[in-house]
Every structure is written in structure tokens, then in C-alpha cells.
Amino acid sequence: MIRIFIISFFATLFTSIAFKAPNKAILPASFLGGFGSIIFMLVSKAVNYQMMSYFVATFFITVCSEFLARLKKMPITVFTVPSIFPILPGVKIYTAVAYLFLKTGKASEAIIEAILAVLGMAMAMVLSSLLTKTINKIITFLFLKTNLQTK
Structure with a gap:
């Protein structure tokens, strides 16, 4: 687990640098990428359904990215794009295309797995x-309601 975290951390770090992310976003995005990979691996071991693993890990990364974007007053893509790199289903897509060109019987199964991963x-x-937008609207409504009552 620690090895996966370290590899994902540095993969996200170098991706952030390659995409010229602002300096104050690189470290939080790197930690987010590492924790997202850990969550992906834990869910993969707990549930034998890959789409669920991709869904849960991406959901975690995106919610945390929304929080970090509001906290740091930066666009959400600064955190989401590099953080999601370690869990991208690149090998699945490559395998599907390779099976398609090799004309093996496994092509349709590999394509479906890749599509389900991306769909998740x-x-x-x-x-x-x-x-997050719904929760933000509820909090804003409650905050405005309490401010109106105190005046």
C-alpha cells in the first residue's frame, strides 16, 4: 500500500509540474492522487467489480478537488486532472485496442471493460x-436565512 501511495504521489507530482499547475496546488494534488490510488486498490480488493473501484476513487478525488478548489480559490481542474492520472484505465484501453487489431475473441470483453471503467x-x-453544488446551495441558503433572522 505504501509503495502504491508513493508511486501515485510522484506520478501526480510530475503530472502537475508537466501541466504547469500553480505551485500551491502541486502538493495537495499529489497527496490527493496518492490517496485516490489507495482507495482504488482497497475497493478493488473488497469488491470484484472494477467499475465500482473506478467510481469510488474518482468520486473521492472529485469531491476533495472541489473542497481544495474552494479552499485555495483555484479552478477544480488544477486538482482533478493530475490527481486522476494514477487511476486512469489506460492499460484497459490499450489492451482492448490491441485485441481488436489482433482479431482475438477477447476484444469485445476488453472493450466492454474499458468502457465500463470510463463510464464509472x-x-x-x-x-x-x-x-457538492447542492450542498453548497443548502449551506448558502441556511447561512442567508440565519443572517436575515438576526437583522
């Missing part, structure tokens, strides 16, 4: 964005 990540991003 996309659903997590959309749902986490909706959830």
Missing part, C-alpha cells in the same frame, strides 16, 4: 459535482 469515472465526476 464519468458518472462519479457528474454525481460529485451535483452533490
Whole structure:
């Protein structure tokens, strides 16, 4: 587990540097990438369904990225894009395309696995964005309501 965290931390760190992320975003994004990979591995071991692993890890990364973006007053993509790199299903997509060109019988299964992984990540991003925006509106409403009552 520690090895996975360290590898993911540095992968996210170098991705952040390559994408020219602001200096104050590089370290939080790197920790987020490391913890996201740990969550991915834990869920993969607990549940034998890869889409769920991608969903849970991406959901965690996106919610934490929303929080960090508000805290640091920066765009969410500064945290999300580098942090999600360690869990991208690149090998699955490569394998699917390789099987497709080699014309083996495993191509359709590999393509479905790759599509499900990407679909799980996309659903997590959309749902986490909706959830954080809804919570933000509720907090804003409650804050405004209490301010109006005190005046």
C-alpha cells in the first residue's frame, strides 16, 4: 500500500509540474492522487467489480478537488486532472485496442471493460459535482436565512 501511495504521489507530482499547475496546488494534488490510488486498490480488493473501484476513487478525488478548489480559490481542474492520472484505465484501453487489431475473441470483453471503467469515472465526476453544488446551495441558503433572522 505504501509503495502504491508513493508511486501515485510522484506520478501526480510530475503530472502537475508537466501541466504547469500553480505551485500551491502541486502538493495537495499529489497527496490527493496518492490517496485516490489507495482507495482504488482497497475497493478493488473488497469488491470484484472494477467499475465500482473506478467510481469510488474518482468520486473521492472529485469531491476533495472541489473542497481544495474552494479552499485555495483555484479552478477544480488544477486538482482533478493530475490527481486522476494514477487511476486512469489506460492499460484497459490499450489492451482492448490491441485485441481488436489482433482479431482475438477477447476484444469485445476488453472493450466492454474499458468502457465500463470510463463510464464509472464519468458518472462519479457528474454525481460529485451535483452533490457538492447542492450542498453548497443548502449551506448558502441556511447561512442567508440565519443572517436575515438576526437583522
